[in-house]
Amino acid sequence: MSTLVRPYGDTTGDGMVQISFTLPVPHSKRAEGAAQQLAAKMGLDPALVVHARPMGPDFTFFVVYGRVHHLVDLDAVEVIERDYPLLTPKEVNAAIKRSLSRRLVVLGACIGTDAHTVGIDAILNIKGFAGEKGLEYYREIKVVNMGAQVSVPQLVDRAVAEQADAVLVSQVVTQRDAHLLNTREMSAAFGEAFPAEKRPLLVVGGPRFDEAMAGELGVDRIFGRGTTPGEVASFLAHRLAS
Known part of the structure; x- marks a missing residue:
């Protein structure tokens, strides 16, 4: 062929x-x-x-x-393939309980002037997206949804207060590369506030992100359009409870 x-x-x-x-x-x-x-x-x-x-x-x-x-x-197409298995909610809960012996804390927000919470709500809220329940449905995950227009200092302070294991940020507004600027500001702020081994997992998502830019932006993972709660939950379990 x-x-x-x-x-x-x-x-x-x-x-x-x-x-x-x-x-x-x-x-x-x-x-x-x-x-x-x-x-x-x-x-x-x-x-x-x-x-x-x-x-x-x-x-x-x-x-x-x-x-x-x-x-x-x-043959010349390069994409970021999923390098972890998709788990059911029951399997995610079991992995967290087995590895952490406590609930996994996930902090979510839209940062900067971004007021579009549809994406972050689809991942976090129990109603979920594409027929899958959001992370609030997972018994072993504690979800803190800060909503929209959260400043980076507010996000860092809340991550410290909640002892967050992972920070999920959604960015839809992309004029003048606002999503890239906000993400770089966030990763730099977390780098200053936490020792490398203590920093929460940083995950960003949105329709205009290039998934291959995670390293350049200083985050651990980028999720693009169509991402489901189950994919995010499986990634968190893979990275934090394996």
């Missing part, structure tokens, strides 16, 4: 793709022409503007459909 693949649109290997973007120009025929020109410079040939919608008086949102001639080599 060939490891070289091309995008699929109408027929196999036709290279057709759909992209969307916004230009800071009022909606007009000229704006559509500008969108078509941009798409052509991006390698779409032909580039067809299939949707254009005003976004207020000064911006226009576009969807462009066209063909690319690039190939993807599947």
